[in-house]
Ligand SMILES: Nc1ncnc2c1ncn2[C@@H]1O[C@H](COP(=O)(O)OP(=O)(O)OP(=O)(O)O)[C@@H](O)[C@H]1O
Ligand SMILES: CC(C)(CO)[C@@H](O)C(=O)NCCC(=O)O
């Protein structure tokens with residue numbers, strides 16, 4: 655899949671605050687960034703986790719308000735010169751070891767479950783899942799089900815009152831492919847297919863792709879069916895790097911369900927923007 659498209663443009667130019675700020679979602683595989691001007695998301699990009707030394711150099715530079723990059727090889731967005739130095743940084747993190755680094759930035763705001771307008775949360779729920787719910791509800795209202803096909807694939811649903819109903823966590827596409835190649839002698843590392851493989855495959859690579867895609871796909875379909883029985887009016891929102899292939903599976907095998915599903919590639923940033931607005935008054 656190509657880079658993630660920029661987020662759906664639901665924000666308006668009406669906000670008086672056109673200042674730069676950054677949203678950072680610290681995921682298990684990598685960092686997900688969004689650059690905002692006021693309510694407008696200008697750009698979304700992804701970068702590897704920073705190691706301790708590169709990270710602290712970068713934060714020092716930012717704290718001095720000097721250089722955006724501080725001489726670090728930082729895979730920022732193409733137009734990063736336009737971002738004012740020292741931007742406020744709003745962080746959602748599911749990797750505790752990565753947090754200390756970013757907490758040393760002066761203009762750092764950590765988003766926690768307590769900040770979210772959701773009921774019935776359990777204490778260890780991932781903030782990325784909770785923010786995705788907030789983002790999805792901002793766009794589609796309650797009730798809502800979010801399917802996030804990231805490193806882990808998660809399903810997270812909330813009822814008409816914005817109360818968490820619950821969800822499920824399973825290994826995502828990449829993790830399933832990786833675990834097969836790493837734990838067997840004969841199975842190769844297959845690159846992620848861009849189109850659906852034949853279900854009844856006659857090569858090893860396609861057999862692996864088939865197992866993973868149809869396996870994950872049919873599981874997700876079953877969860878969505880169950881959800882729709884409980885909450886017939888609910889929106890179903892699909893996000894994450896594996897969202898595109900998942901949607902392709904649904905289009906082929908459950909076209910009615912696919913028509914009702916909404917793809918929102920950068921859902922978490924809608925959630926972060928919503929919380930920032932709420933906290934900035
Ligand atoms: N070009 C691609 N780059 C990265 N991941 C891809 C790509 N195409 C498909 N994927 C799939 O998308 C998933 C990654 O999704 P996403 O970008 O949402 O999360 P991530 O960055 O890997 O994880 P996290 O957010 O947990 O750090 C992987 O399982 C991978 O198989
Ligand atoms: C499931 C992941 C890894 C998905 O990124 C993250 O949301 C997380 O670490 N969650 C904590 C466990 C939970 O959500 O119940």
Ligand SMILES: [K+]
Pocket residue numbers: none
């Ligand atoms: K762990």
